[in-house]
């Protein structure tokens with residue numbers, strides 16, 4: 001197998017892994033109300049895919065589970081979500097293991113667009 005073919009196959013594996021990670025977290029969201037332990041299991045599986053294929057979690061999936069204990073996050077049920085303006089960030093506290101995750105966000109600049117609605 002040529003080097004190029006190997007690279008292409010690897011990229012394909014990564015793409016499939018990313019798809020499955022996304023799907024697993026969707027399933028976790030669906031099942032959480034009925035079987036929360038299964039939601040955590042789906043997070044574990046998604047994490048395993050990420051590490052096995054060296055795929056990063058896209059930003060919208062990063063706030064869905066705890067990186068330390070791999071529990072699925074549902075605001076006010078399994079995690080606490082707070083915002084802090086200086087510096088702008090969302091602070092998520094895992095209610096199972098106590099891990100604190102700080103995710104920075106960009107503030108909308110009022111003058112940037114020129115036609116400010118608010």
Ligand SMILES: [Zn+2]
Nearest residue numbers: 066069094097
């Ligand atoms: Zn945790």
